Amino acid sequence: MKIGFTLPQFGGQAHGAALIPRYARELEEAGAHGLWVGDRLIAAVDPTVGYGGADTIPEVFNSVLDPFVVLSLAAAATERVRLGSNVLNAPWYQPAVLARLLTSIDTASGGRLAAGFGIGWSPEEYQAAAVPFTHRGARLDETLDALETIWTSEQPEYSGRYAAAPRFHNTLRPAQNPHPPIYLAAFTEPALKRVARRGTGWLPVLAVGRMNPDVILGVREKLYRAAEEAGHDPSVIGQILRVNVSAGTPLTDVVAATLDALEKTGIDEFFIDLTYLSDTVDDAQESALELLKLFDAG
Secondary structure (H helix, E strand, O other), rough: EEEEEEOEEHHHHHHHHHHHHHHHHHHHHHOOEEEOOOOOOOOOOOOOOHHHHHHOHHHHOHHHHHHHHHHHHHHOOOOHHHHHHOEEEEOOOOHHHHHHHHHHHHHOOOOOEEEEOOOOOHHHHHOOOOOOOHHHHHHHHHHHHHHHHOOOOOOOOOOOOOOOOOOOOOOOOOOOOOOOOOEOOOOOOHHHHHHHHHOOOEOEEOOOHHHHHHHHHHHHHHHHHHHOOOOOOOHHHOOOOEOOOOOOOOOOHHHHHOOOOOOHHOOOOOEEEEEOOOOHHHHHHHHHHHHHHHHOOO
8 A cells, every 4th residue: 555645835835845855855754655746827816617616716726836846846855755746737838848847857856757637627727827728638638649759759749739849859768768657637538538548547536524435436437448448458557546635634534534445446556635634834744644654553
């Protein structure tokens, strides 16, 4: 069983950015398997679409740190732990820019990056990124195709409807061959079919106290069926489960929910989102270290 945690990035934790190297180092030494970031750009004052089906955006997203900077700080302070994104909103970035950022982190970390991608949900964030909100799925597909081309060619070139890169020299490769493992967030049928079609990894989510692991099993059944239809072996699709934790949730409940998900789904790699549970880096570090002790005892 592999347990990871979010890196300090949002809300009150974002104001302690200078403490990220210490946080990452302490969690690695305590046995954490992975450290993870997300990707928020702005929290609109009057959002067209709220977060998670609500009409508003949580206050915690009013303060955000850049995911690539946070991953770089963690990479420099650690030697073993996996460094992951769940998720980067790939359509915000032109492929050459995204490839350069991810290649830099993967090489700097000695090949520890897991690249998780999604498409986001906020029209205002797309506006701020100067990218149309429409055709997000197609933009993601082209971005993934372009990344594959850039990472596997010394003179890559890509021309799509939404993403492009002129032919250029490219002799720096990621540390992982041919590139970092790619994971996709997916719950809807089109997104699940994308995972199945590409034969890449899947990033499911469990909300402690608000979601039964049976929901994950139902979604995964659809994913496996789509993979078989696409001619891919479902067993090769990697799975890393994000455990979302609400403010005030007892740590013992987090452990119980995670162990229940392990038993019911067989997924053995998790990362626990401390964004809402802890207001400061110190609090987040204390919670993470205590959780690791509880899992060891469990």
